[in-house]
Every structure is written in structure tokens, then in C-alpha cells.
Amino acid sequence: MSEPAPVRVGGGHAEPVISPLIELRQVGFAVTAPVPTRILHPLDLDIAAGSSVAIVGPSGAGKSTLASLIGALQQPSEGTYRYAGQPVTGRSLGQLARFRSERLGFVFQNSHLIDERTASANVDLGITDPRMPSAVRVQRCIDALDVVGLAPLAGRKAAHLSGGERHRVAVARALVKRPEVVIADEPTAALDQTTGQAILDLLSSLTDDGTTLIVVTHDSRAAAMADQVVSIVDGRLR
Numbered sequence: 001m002s003e004p005a006p007v008r009v010g011g012g013h014a015e016p017v018i019s020p021l022i023e024l025r026q027v028g029f030a031v032t033a034p035v036p037t038r039i040l041h042p043l044d045l046d047i048a049a050g051s052s053v054a055i056v057g058p059s060g061a062g063k064s065t066l067a068s069l070i071g072a073l074q075q076p077s078e079g080t081y082r083y084a085g086q087p088v089t090g091r092s093l094g095q096l097a098r099f100r101s102e103r104l105g106f107v108f109q110n111s112h113l114i115d116e117r118t119a120s121a122n123v124d125l126g127i128t129d130p131r132m133p134s135a136v137r138v139q140r141c142i143d144a145l146d147v148v149g150l151a152p153l154a155g156r157k158a159a160h161l162s163g164g165e166r167h168r169v170a171v172a173r174a175l176v177k178r179p180e181v182v183i184a185d186e187p188t189a190a191l192d193q194t195t196g197q198a199i200l201d202l203l204s205s206l207t208d209d210g211t212t213l214i215v216v217t218h219d220s221r222a223a224a225m226a227d228q229v230v231s232i233v234d235g236r237l238r
């Protein structure tokens with residue numbers, strides 16, 4: 001997996017300043033319907049390329065909302081979001097979709113696999129480049145399943161996989177396009193202790209080759225493994 005290029009700003013003879021991959025400035029989120037509700041108060045957040053971040057806090061605090069803003073699944077109500085030095089706020093829905101598909105991989109609480117498809121065919125759904133030759137696609141899927149330790153089960157239908165295996169397939173599906181950032185929202189919530197730990201170990205190993213990892217979690221083990229812990233309480237950074 002190639003390391004995302006750090007963004008260098010400034011010039012002259014001074015040491016270059018490496019700006020963060022993800023920069024939120026006074027980013028907040030509020031809804032007007034059904035009743036006006038402030039969900040996330042304006043906050044600043046910097047995430048360095050290749051680092052791991054745990055977003056923690058009680059249920060309903062605004063963790064998923066923050067993750068969805070970073071993942072450009074929702075637009076903030078205020079503030080600016082810069083990614084690799086470029087503004088994300090202000091882009092069209094099409095540009096945001098392309099941004100997500102080119103750069104980000106998502107893992108959710110549930111694996112959302114298609115039962116009738118094989119593990120490999122589910123992973124293939126994560127490939128977003130329509131020009132990728134099919135032989136490369138097949139190899140990419142096997143490689144991604146290998147990362148999660150499931151290459152031997154590539155041909156098995158998702159319906160016949162265990163809960164933990166399904167989750168590992170979902171992780172492989174997020175990794176297959178080799179995203180710069182993986183965003184995982186409570187990836188261990190539906191798993192037993194041992195399986196959850198295996199998923200956390202797997203996710204945290206991604207930073208070894210430069211992938212940036214953002215994990216929303218209730219799990220203190222995940223927080224302990226992160227480079228940066230972002231604590232949200234009642235929609236505010238703590």
C-alpha cells in the first residue's frame with residue numbers, strides 16, 4: 001500500500017511544515033427538522049497521515065456524526081474541512097462521491113455482505129475503478145482476503161461464513177481499493193471479545209504501511225492502541 005504524500009506548505013529555507021492529512025476547523029453539525037437540534041458543536045481536529053485515531057464517548061454523543069463528516073457522507077453545517085490541503089467543503093455531491101470512492105474505505109458495525117455472493121465477490125464490490133482489468137481485480141480481492149486471513153475461504157458464500165469471518169470480509173472489502181483512510185464505526189460492537197480483538201489488531205496494523213485509521217469505538221482496547229484519542233461528550237470535544 002503506498003503512503004499518501006505528506007502535504008508541504010511554506011517554502012524558502014525554513015524546514016518544511018507538514019500539514020495534517022485531515023484538518024477540521026470549527027466544523028459543526030446541526031439539523032433543522034423535525035426540530036432544530038445541535039448535534040456537534042464546532043470543533044477543530046487535525047489527523048496526521050498514517051496515524052490512528054479513536055473517537056470515543058457515550059452513546060448519542062455525536063461520534064458517528066463526526067465520522068460521517070470526516071468520511072464526507074454528510075456536509076458540515078459550518079466550518080471548513082481540508083483533506084491533503086484541499087477544501088472538501090463546497091464540493092458537489094458528485095465530487096464528494098468521487099473523493100470517497102478514491103480515497104476512503106468504510107467499515108460499519110454490521111458487515112453488510114450479500115449472502116448469495118462468495119467472499120471474493122463481496123470484496124470485489126469495494127473496487128471502485130471501473131477500468132481495472134479483471135485479472136488485476138481478482139488478484140486484488142485475493143490479496144485483500146489474505147490480509148484478513150481469509151484467502152482460503154475466497155470461494156465460500158457469505159451465507160456460510162461465521163460472524164467474525166463476515167466482518168473480516170467487510171474489512172477486506174474496505175481495503176481492496178487501497179484507501180488512504182479507513183473509517184470504522186464501532187467495528188467490534190457485534191463481535192465477541194476474541195473476534196473483536198482480532199479485528200482491532202488487524203485494523204491497527206494498517207497504519208504500518210501508511211494507511212490512516214479512524215475508529216469509532218466504545219472499546220477501551222481500541223482507544224489504548226490509538227495514536228490520538230478524540231473524546232466526544234454531548235456533541236462537544238472533551
Ligand SMILES: Nc1ncnc2c1ncn2[C@@H]1O[C@H](COP(=O)(O)OP(=O)(O)O)[C@@H](O)[C@H]1O
Pocket residue numbers: 031033037039057058059060061062063064065066
Ligand atoms: N440527521 C439527524 N437528525 C436528527 N438527529 C440526529 C441526526 N443524526 C444524528 N442525530 C442525533 O444526534 C445524536 C448523536 O448521534 P450519533 O452521532 O449517531 O451518536 P453516537 O454515534 O455517538 O452514538 C443522537 O442523539 C442522534 O439521535
Ligand SMILES: [Mg+2]
Pocket residue numbers: 063064065185
Ligand atoms: Mg454511533
